[in-house]
Amino acid sequence: MDWITEILNVTWNFIVLFLNENIPLVVGSVKAVIIAVAIMSVVPALVWLERRLMGRFQVRLGPNRVGPFGLGQPMADTVKLLFKESIIQSSADKFLFHLAPAVVVITAIAAFAVIPFGEPFEVFGQTIEMWGANVNSGILFVFAISGMGIYGMVLAGLSSNNKYSLMGGLRSSAQMISYELTLGLSALSIILLTGSLSLVDMVRAQETYPFILVQPLAFLLFFIAGIAETNRAPFDLPEAEQELVAGFHTEYTGMKFAMFFMGEYINMVTMSALVTLLFLGGWNAYGLPVWPIVSFAVKVFFLLCVFIWLRSTFPRIRYDRLMTFGWKILLPLCLLNLMVTSTVKVIWFP
Amino acid sequence: MELLIFYPLAGFCVVLALGVVLNNSPVGSAISLIGMMLGLAGIFVLQQAHFLAILQIIIYAGAIMVLFMFVIMLLNLKEGDDTGWIARERNLLLSVLTGLLAVGILYKISGILFTAEMDTPAILPDSFGTVATIGETLFTDFVLPFEVASILLLAAMVGAVVLAKTKLD
């Protein structure tokens, strides 16, 4: 038995040595896992918030039976969904049918990886950065990865072999690519102001005033496109109940159905965080005596409430109007805003 | 260390590229192609070309593959709908031409492989591949290609409209 303890000892020593030499790597990995798990556990709370707020907006109570203020409701829902039968209709493509919700969740979480939420600080001689990962073109990374999320919906539509699903998948992908242009173009004016693609640099550039004051039009365009990108009301055409049952996820039941929702809510958080970072000054508190992370969280929370508020205020827009609105109004406005911003920057602030 | 990442990534790409060709269903082929694009983006990151990697995802895996998916959805090619390998005359001609192309590319690559010095890795400055460097190079040294590209895009857009409109009318 000696040789076993020997091997174990050697392995143990090797691991300890490796960990000691790579402390930043270990800290970073632990942090990445914590952020990923945290963002996933925000989803039930967000579902609860939405249902409570929607209840208030529509002059009813909302969930209030399970636990104090109905706080146990999302937990109960999760358990219920776990015990539901997972129905896969027989003519569906099994592999793609399972792949679709997974793609939605994975891309949503991976896109959140580069969102920063505070300045780095030092603990025990280790610099802890308040972001999952820092790629030097952060905002492009978010756009690229969340663009991959389209395939979740396309695949759900293609694999279900259901007319509603196919139509919903087509509609959602056409809508998302149309509004992706607006999203990219309106973010460009912020990139012009900061001269950097890094989200951290953008926040640092807003130390004196938030960019919403100088770029109100870009803010409006970005926010509208953001709502359309996350498929939220009034742009929730892909899942328009009255005409398409539930759009691309008509055939999904149980946990797989819940995953589409998880993806949608995580995307909502990512989008709110992006708007905060680009236009509302990120974690800058502008003289208020609060921690940076609190300032950031309050802004994101406010935007999430606006998302829910818009959903209960506006009726759903018709699909042809949605597409012409994106292509004929938002796109020219974006280009105009970009031209004006760049001209002002070059001529008055060289 | 880099090779340790490179070989699995390259293998992943080759397997998925084979998947594109060998898959029976058009959707499966398209999915493999998307996966391969992502793998290629990974290889670009390995080469310090971060911006290029992101472009690879945004343009190829994002925009162009969405068009492929749309075409698949619109045409509704079913499995086995004339996708099998039938050596008709047309296919034979195409195979010969593709084979010639492949031989030509292989000849070119082998030329590079035998003459290039592999043992000295290129030393890159820190700013290599960053967006700022690309912007400065693209908009000072390569102004003309950039403006010509806009004409090319104009032609593409006109072409798209003409095609779609003649189909509709």
Add this chain to the structure above:
Amino acid sequence: MTEYFYISLFAVVAIVVVGALLALSTVLGPRNPSPQKMLPYECGIIPTEEAKGRYPVRFATIAMFFIIFDVEVVFMYPWAVALGELKLFGLVEMAIFIIILGIAYVYIWGRGGLEWD
């Protein structure tokens, strides 16, 4: 490189959670398939044909326009970052670029490429 390792960690966490949830729901959920249940959902009517038909070409044209405009936007990112160095020269360059694409935009608008009817 390590930054991309962290991003892949995010994806790994997502895959683990997704896999765990799917596995749990298959273990816990009941399984009583019936011929009616396995049909595609069509509001209670038995589907008469497969969901395979031809769909409007408009979606494909939108995707084509998207590719073209996306390439345009992608050119603008490095330009926006480097504009501080490029000064007026860069501004004029991009103005020419945008005007040429503006011509194309007006053309497709005029030909009715953006209509959705």
